[in-house]
Amino acid sequence: MTPPPYMGRTFPETTSHYLTTGTDVLDSAGVEAALKAVTSKGYGPVAGAQLVLLCNEREADLISTWRRGLPSREATADEVAADANAVGPTAKYDFVLSASAPAYLTDETIVGRQAPSDFNGLPVFDSYGEAFVIKSELIPAGYVIAAATGGPNSEGNPIAIRQHPNAAYQGFREIPGAEQYPLINSYCQRSFGVGARHRGAAAVLQVTEDATYTAPTFAV
Template sequence: MYAWGGDSGYATEGDVLVNKTADGVDLNTIWQTAATAMALYNRERSALAALISYPTTNIGDAVPQSLTVDNFEVASEFGEPVGIRSAPDALVLGYDFQDYDLASRMTWKFLRSASAEQVKDAINRAFEADNRKVTGTLLRRLFDPAQGVNEHGHRVFGLWNGTDGMTPPPHAGLVFPSTTSHYLTSGNAVVDPGDLLDAITAVRSKGFGTTAATRLLVLCHPNEAEEISTFRAGQEFSGIPSKFDFIPSASAPAYLADENIVGQVAPGEFGGLEVLGSYGPAWIVPSYFVPQGYLAVVATGGPNSSLNPIAFRQHTNPAYQGLRLIPGRDQRYPLQDSFFQRSFGCGVRYRSAACVVQVTTGSTYTAPTWAWS
């Protein structure tokens, strides 16, 4: 649609002074507004992306795969105390990296005829596309067991999958087999209480989501969230009895109940995301970013916490971090042919900190396809 001719011809047309949109808004004002919005946008990443990831500039890390604790011992008069040392189960995990960009392609003729809202709409669409790219890439890593490799040859892992020869480290006296996988199938056409309990147990049994520093979240499509909201303790769903009641969150509409609620009700919001309610120790967080037919139980330490399961890798140079708005080749009119650029990558840091369930009658896990990103 936008042909590229000789540079001289293009520059000649660009010499025509276009300093305002059709409704009289100064183009430099729009550029400054876009730059300010970009700074604010980069300061606070997508709520969902921030809750499951930890920002880093490292190409990889050696991360212990269990949350070990140190203990004091009885002191002796002449002895040396036991020392704190690095955990022996540290795993070298790599994080991939890629550059992405998107052009606005606003020529001087378009800017002359467009309203300020039309120009700002192109910028807002770039924000939305960046949010989809970042959040979608992080979720793909969470839901896909396939192992990758980064540009330095470090392996980029998903969660435990039972096929790569690696075994979760023991925790609290529990020893896990080499076939341990955090990619499960439900065995039913709809989500049932057993699916949730299996995923919650897989995470908690390895020491994640059991302390005040972390919170268990169930990330799922609103359709699965609606099904979970019907679970009641002692009742069967798809032939599976429920161990817990679903309890609506503090932001739920008023409702009548025959029984009293014992314990603390989940908040209506956590880390900028809606909380529908709770099921046992986990809070239910519906999101259209999660593909229908899948759910993930995730132990999060909060937005951008180092305890979160996925690393969000950025460039070591701060100038190349975040979403960047780069002016077009005619510096007098930066909105012309400007483009947006983002450089990032990811990889799982804690392979035990999440568990994914595919809602299917089959017995083999298949990673989801993502039609929207």
């Protein structure tokens, strides 16, 4: 599906928001590419939405080591073979702890807005550039999601909740049992689904040396 043009910029039919790092270690270049995949389509702060990075604790810990102007990882053997002075990708931004961080000492000054302690009920770990970093064990290790969100029920969100068009079948329903004794054999019912609303508002990055993205598997 070819993304629609944005601000005079067009995108090829081969455009994909399923990205890989090309290395076995997460680096700033991969995360910045995932964020750029979203913002280049017109989503994010320019549209009044917040950028978020959803990741596992393992990836969040790596992001916490990034500093602007410094390599975000060591150079790979192939990079060193091509250039003995090669270094890993240089971070464009500083990792900055959110307002919920434990007390810490620093001789540096934060310029700009510090990330809040939570975003719509989700605890914010830190920020990288314009994105809030939210860590969760629901995100498989080795994957990072970059997304733009306008908040709960925003029409600009990448995913929308679907429910029955008939209002009588929407929401949490209590269905009674026998008319004489409504609590006997009664049960509760809630039905809903999800669907893509704005495909360009999110991108997923897999940490892998492979050029081809592979979807994660989940234990059931």
